[in-house]
Amino acid sequence: MAIQKAESPLRTLRSSVNKDVLVKIKDGNSYYGRLIMTDPTMNVVMTDCEELRGDEEEPVARYGTVLIRGSQILYIIVDYKRK
Secondary structure, three states: OOOOOOOOHHHHHHOOOOOEEEEEEOOOOEEEEEEEEEOOOOOEEEEEEEEEOOOOOOEEEEEEEEEEOHHHEEEEEEOOOOO
């Protein structure tokens, strides 16, 4: 039985460029959009971004390009498809 080595989170994030992602931040809000760039501190830049409040699926606001600081991110879901 072969042991698989876990891929690093940063490598996974970098391989997710040009994919739809959902980014949950510390204040409870979420941002849905296309990931266009990331850096070593996991700051992310997204385009066609929508802000979602709590668990709601309806966007509260729509933005063009957004930068989210890596220190504010709780988690990121890659290849997220909205309902």
